[in-house]
Amino acid sequence: MERTLTAVFDIGKTNKKFFLFDPEFREVYRQYERLPLTADEDGHPAEDLEALVAWMRRVLVDALKSGKPIGTLNFSSYGASLVHLDGDGRVLTPLYNYTRPMPAEIEDAFYAAYGPEDVFGRITGTSRSGMLNSGLQLYWLKQARPGVFKRIRHSLHLPQYLSYVFTGRLLSEYTSIGCHTALWDYENQAYHPWVRNEKIDRLLPPIVPADAISTGEVAGHTLRIGPGIHDSSAALLPYLESIRKPFILLSTGTWSIALNAFTDGRPGAGDRDRDCIHYMRIDGRPVKASRLFLGNEFGVQLDALSRHYGVPRDRYREVTFDRNLYRQIRNAFVPAFRWTSLDTRNCPPATRWPHQTYEAAYHQLVYELCLLQEAHIRHIVGDSGIKRLYIDGGFSDNEVFVETLAQRIQPMRIRTTDASLGSALGAALAVSGKGIPKGFLKHHYALKKHKPLILS
Structure with missing residues (x-):
């Protein structure tokens, strides 16, 4: 056989x-x-x-x-x-x-x-x-x-x-x-x-x-x-192999890492504030990256939401994007969450609970995390003019996260896949001895454009 x-x-x-x-x-x-x-x-x-x-x-x-x-x-x-x-x-x-x-x-x-x-x-x-x-x-x-x-x-x-x-x-x-x-x-x-x-x-x-x-x-x-291969470098590989135009890859999980393989990687102003570091492509060339302990913080705050509202921890999986909640939070924004593993400079001394419902508090959490994520992405884009953002990993199928980030990151356009397997696919590609054709992710992994809702 x-x-x-x-x-x-x-x-x-x-x-x-x-x-x-x-x-x-x-x-x-x-x-x-x-x-x-x-x-x-x-x-x-x-x-x-x-x-x-x-x-x-x-x-x-x-x-x-x-x-x-x-x-x-x-x-x-x-x-x-x-x-x-x-x-x-x-x-x-x-x-x-x-x-x-x-x-x-x-x-x-x-x-x-x-x-x-x-x-x-x-x-x-x-x-x-x-x-x-x-x-x-x-x-x-x-x-x-x-x-x-x-x-x-x-x-x-x-x-x-x-x-x-x-x-x-x-x-x-x-x-x-x-x-x-x-x-x-x-x-x-x-x-x-x-x-x-x-x-x-x-x-x-x-x-x-x-x-x-x-x-x-x-x-x-x-x-x-x-x-073996490092997971963030592996996640980047299928995108580099099949996509020709410059892009930012947001590899999400415990860490959320914005990767820009289309820059010379030299340090710039503000890099230390955005935790900018280098990763390496399989050919040894550097990839400039900005990392955020977003997935870890997300998990900690899910525990807090679960305790405060008396609901199961995975309740967030049932929450869909609510444009009215988004508008309310955006238009009268005041930080509510005290981070445990992220920069606390703009946080309240302790987490506040201004919302009556779990759904509203969850939208607030995601909005605040997306503000941080937006800043890291915009920094790694710099003056390159890159307009494409691909989201890979655990947050790629989180509707509230994707839509909130899409609202914040305009005029950039987000694309996602229906499966968070970029690292595994990259590891398979690395030992295959062959490449993948243009359009591969679109045809086999439902790579799709995310068109943000029009909100007033």
Whole structure:
């Protein structure tokens, strides 16, 4: 039997997904899972790596045993996460969460040694972000856990660790290195000198491109296995492959990341205020991005709405866009929500509840989040004149979010797909050895224009 399907594990912070694609990159199967978190040695929440790997093995073996003709396997996952292995290839530490605070004295010492901060940020395409700069996780371990650090023999970015599980090959890959790790010198296209100075380079495996293929045996079948790819870079790939005109991609999920692949990426005024960083295309070129912890904040505020109005947390899924509520909120706008993980400069001291109904409060929440999102998008567009915005990921099918953002972002025009699988599709494309034709997303994934309502 010819093994024609490509399997992709798309590992998000919240949802773990398994997709199968046919040779024309049409989705033929999907499976979603949510796994409980564990905690690291200090009690901070952490991905349960053992449970994740067990789920992945089980799902893939079941698919193969059921007769699905899988021939190729790849992975996309969130970044800012390193898996540290000992000399026997065993996981040595928890998968530290990028939301874990980094001690200020360690971060200060780093920038004192390798700054100034603004120069370092320009060269590495990063902002000062603690554990989100995953290279600094190694610096932190060296300073705070020297005994553990000495036992590390290999440090893998999460997508490459997932590949390692099935191939046994120790690899690094450009898109993972390039996602605000503070490891990469974009000006010289090499690891930054601090990596060598701290002797961290010896822990990082050889770099391969995103289309490098290994082989592995799973349930008696030999599979072509990719090295894994960072999820935001993967999400961008199908759009770059099939769309010719310049655009902004808004990749949504726990993070909402506005990506502009049509700029030289050089820092500009206001970049630090909009958390502008670099991601990397699979060919190594930088992508300017502006990130917002929007999905995380959205989840926190959904919990608050649920408690205040005494409704199920997922009630928001039943809410449709109400033009009258939108007009009322827009015309008499006063901030109501106190953010927990976003900039609070324009927030009230505590969340106010001026609305009688859940629906009105939900519209208020989305409106306030869209004000922040609009500012990040307009900044990343700059003076480029780009008029197209594509929304991918979890918010692409949120009617209230899409319509509210469409109202705010004019004259830009929004396009969405009916499936939030850009990262998985990009991972499949990366190891396919072929491209996709113009119009592919429109024909196969219902890419559609969103025409905003005419409101007075």
